[in-house]
Each structure stands twice: as structure tokens, then as C-alpha cells.
Amino acid sequence: MKDTKPFPVLKNDNLLRAARGEVVDRVPVWVMRQAGRYLPEFQELRKQHDFFTVCRTPELACEVTMQPLRRFDLDASIIFSDILVIPQALGLTVEMHAGVGPVLPQPINTPEDLKRLTPDGAVSRLTYVGDAITMMRHKLEGKVPLIGFTGAPWTLMGYMIEGGGSKTMSKSKAWLTDHPEDTRLFLNLLTDAIVDYLEMQVKAGAQMLQVFESSAEHLTKEQFLLWAVPYLRRIRDELVDRLTKKALPLVPMTLFAKGAGHSLKEQSELGYDVIALDWTVDPIEARATVGPNITLMGNLDPQDMYREADELRTLTTEMVHKFGKSRYIANLGHGITPQTPITSMEVLVEAVHKAL
Ligand code: 1CP
Numbered sequence: 001m002k003d004t005k006p007f008p009v010l011k012n013d014n015l016l017r018a019a020r021g022e023v024v025d026r027v028p029v030w031v032m033r034q035a036g037r038y039l040p041e042f043q044e045l046r047k048q049h050d051f052f053t054v055c056r057t058p059e060l061a062c063e064v065t066m067q068p069l070r071r072f073d074l075d076a077s078i079i080f081s082d083i084l085v086i087p088q089a090l091g092l093t094v095e096m097h098a099g100v101g102p103v104l105p106q107p108i109n110t111p112e113d114l115k116r117l118t119p120d121g122a123v124s125r126l127t128y129v130g131d132a133i134t135m136m137r138h139k140l141e142g143k144v145p146l147i148g149f150t151g152a153p154w155t156l157m158g159y160m161i162e163g164g165g166s167k168t169m170s171k172s173k174a175w176l177t178d179h180p181e182d183t184r185l186f187l188n189l190l191t192d193a194i195v196d197y198l199e200m201q202v203k204a205g206a207q208m209l210q211v212f213e214s215s216a217e218h219l220t221k222e223q224f225l226l227w228a229v230p231y232l233r234r235i236r237d238e239l240v241d242r243l244t245k246k247a248l249p250l251v252p253m254t255l256f257a258k259g260a261g262h263s264l265k266e267q268s269e270l271g272y273d274v275i276a277l278d279w280t281v282d283p284i285e286a287r288a289t290v291g292p293n294i295t296l297m298g299n300l301d302p303q304d305m306y307r308e309a310d311e312l313r314t315l316t317t318e319m320v321h322k323f324g325k326s327r328y329i330a331n332l333g334h335g336i337t338p339q340t341p342i343t344s345m346e347v348l349v350e351a352v353h354k355a356l
Contacts, residue, residue, distance in 0.1 A: 007205060008142035015076045015145050018329050019208060019252035019273045019295050027320055027328055028075035029352040031345065033335030034068040035080050038342070041067050051096035055081050061132040062139050069143065071342070072349050076144050076208070079133050083151030083212055086193055087160050089125040091118040100164070107163035111182035119189050123196040130204035137205040148206030150197055152213035153190040153231040169218040176227055183227065191231045195238045202248050210254040210276070211235060217259020224260050229270070236271040254297060258334060264289045279333030283322035296323060299333035305344040312344055313351045320355035
């Protein structure tokens with residue numbers, strides 16, 4: 001039976017206040033992939049359960065989501081799942097291979113293959129994510145806000161064509177020139193599924209949303225503006241429209257377009273509340289580019305987590321000083337990597353909170 005009790009009152013809302021440009025008690029900090037392989041308790045649980053079983057079983061997804069919060073004084077939680085649950089809901093098989101990452105054994109090779117996708121009712125095959133979100137809101141007891149997320153259209157299209165991660169994305173990039181009309185169809189199909197999916201997450205209790213355009217790094221600026229930006233805009237516009245019409249909470253949204261530091265101005269004009277930066281972007285330049293009315297998130301180099309504690313502390317403090325206390329959420333510039341020492345997370349979180 002569905003839990004319909006009201007959610008516990010939020011005690012630490014610094015993340016949401018930072019996203020809305022309100023005054024914070026302390027700079028909020030969380031870490032992309034904060035639940036994951038660098039945690040021994042995650043490794044332990046993964047020995048017993050397949051990756052997508054964890055995603056599909058709300059009790060397990062909540063347990064993993066909770067793991068980093070037990071160890072570190074973080075200001076946000078992010079529901080445990082993966083961006084590739086949308087391709088699964090669209091009818092593709094996705095397997096998680098140890099040491100390799102996601103593998104899609106029957107990728108989309110030609111425009112003809114798009115007929116294999118099953119967009120009708122796709123969101124109804126993702127209700128397990130909503131169930132995990134609702135359960136997690138109760139288990140959090142209002143400690144910190146819960147973030148929901150999705151992959152963005154270009155990034156998802158890439159995995160679906162390449163059949164997994166790719167260093168060059170050469171097949172998907174070939175579509176942009178060889179099949180521009182089918183590319184538009186594909187990206188629009190994904191955009192529709194994403195809007196449904198995000199609306200469902202808000203209904204389930206997500207208090208903030210993040211859109212991961214992780215494969216933006218493969219596009220030229222011109223391609224990013226043509227093949228990513230219009231769909232990112234549509235996601236934001238249609239979601240706001242739906243949430244407003246249905247009197248659902250207008251939760252803050254973050255856009256993380258990795259490798260698209262060349263287009264921060266354009267990103268800042270899409271309506272997202274927060275723009276996440278990868279580590280190649282200079283905080284001072286980013287602020288000058290986007291102006292004062294948008295929140296920035298980031299952007300420590302994940303490799304800095306392998307430095308000595310003193311060095312990491314200094315780098316983190318310097319970063320927070322550059323961004324400042326208003327309209328800022330501290331994070332890494334991409335996901336935390338599997339060999340990161342646990343102590344580095346402790347140093348990072350403490351240094352952020354003490355910096356200002
Ligand atoms: O075996 C394992 O346990 C696999 C490791 C793992 C984990 C812990 C994968 C495989 N996904 C995840 C969880 C995950 N994925 C989260 C959980 C919430 C959190 O704590 O942050 C999130 C937000 C994601 C999102 C995700 N998956 C992205 C976008 C963010 C990013 O890193 O750019 C991408 C690109 C993926 C695909 C994916 N899933 C897993 C891997 C190893 C990858 C990347 C593969 C590649 O292309 O190299």
C-alpha cells in the first residue's frame with residue numbers, strides 16, 4: 001500500500017534557499033555520486049544485489065541513498081537510481097557490467113530502429129523511482145532535501161546509440177549530420193519522456209531536480225546550441241507549465257551540462273535556478289558571465305579528493321571564497337570517483353561549512 005502520510009517538516013533547507021537566492025545559514029554542500037562505489041557499505045550491498053535490482057527495490061534504493069548521510073554532514077540527498085532507467089522504460093535492455101559501466105546490447109543503430117522504442121506509458125514503467133522517492137522522504141525525517149534527477153536528451157540518445165559509454169560518441173555525432181530529422185524525432189521523444197518522468201518525481205516528493213547533460217562535452221558550441229539547448233529549454237518550460245497547472249510545487253531545477261562552459265550565458269537564459277559547473281570553469285568568470293540572479297554549483301576537480309588533507313582543505317576554502325555565500329551550492333565538478341578516500345569527503349564537507 002502507498003504511504004500517504006504527510007512528509008516530515010524540512011529542518012535543513014539551506015540547499016533550497018541557496019537555489020532560490022535566499023540567505024543561508026551555511027554554504028550547502030553535496031557531492032555528485034555521493035552514494036556509490038567509494039563507500040565500503042555500498043560495495044557490500046552491491047555484492048548481494050545487481051545494480052538495477054537496487055534501483056528497482058525502494059528499500060534498497062533508500063538504504064543506499066542514506067549511506068553517505070550517515071557518515072557526512074551533507075546538506076542534500078539524491079535518490080539512488082541511474083540516468084539509464086529511461087532507455088529501459090523505452091524498451092531497451094541495459095545491463096551494468098562490473099568495471100565497464102552500462103552496456104546496451106541492442107542499441108539504436110539506424111533511424112529504422114527508433115520503431116523499437118515504446119514511448120507510450122514509459123513513465124508507468126518508472127513508478128519504482130517514485131516509490132523510492134516517497135519512501136525516502138519519510139526515512140529522511142526532514143533532515144535534508146531530496147533531489148530527483150534525469151539524464152538529458154542528447155546524453156541519453158548517446159548511450160542508446162553507442163550501446164554504452166563512449167570516448168568519442170562518433171556514432172551519435174554522425175546522426176547529427178547524417179540524420180538530422182530523425183535526430184530531432186529521437187530528441188523530442190526523449191524530451192517528452194523526461195518531462196513525464198520529472199513530473200512524476202515531483203508528485204512523489206522530490207524537492208529539487210537535476211538534469212544531467214553529461215555528454216555535452218562531446219559537442220562543439222554550435223552543436224550544443226542546436227542539439228542540446230532547445231530540448232533543455234523545453235524540459236524546463238513544459239515542466240513549469242505542468243506543475244503550475246496541476247498545483248504541484250515548483251521545485252528548483254539544476255542543469256549540469258558537463259563540458260559546456262563555453263555556453264554559460266545561454267545556459268543561464270533557460271530558466272533553470274541553478275547552473276552546475278564542471279571543474280574547468282573559473283568561478284569568478286562564471287559569475288561574471290551569468291550575472292547575479294542565478295545560483296552556481298560546483299566545481300572542485302574530483303581528482304583534488306586524492307590530495308593531502310591540508311591541500312584539499314585549502315583548495316576547498318579558496319573555491320568557496322571565490323563563489324561566495326550567496327547563490328552558491330558547493331559540489332565537485334563531476335561525480336566522485338571510486339578510489340576516493342572517505343576522509344577526503346569529511347575534509348571537503350567540513351572545509352565548505354567553515355569557509356565563510
Ligand atoms: O556497479 C555500480 O555500482 C555502478 C556504479 C554506478 C553508480 C553508483 C553507476 C553506473 N550509476 C550509479 C548511480 C548514479 N548514476 C547516480 C546516483 C545518485 C548519486 O549518489 O549521485 C546518479 C546521479 C547517476 C547518474 C549517471 N549515470 C550519469 C550522470 C552523471 C555523470 O556522472 O555524468 C551518467 C552519465 C550515468 C551513466 C553511468 N552509470 C554508471 C556508470 C559507471 C555510468 C557512466 C558510464 C560512462 O559513460 O563512462
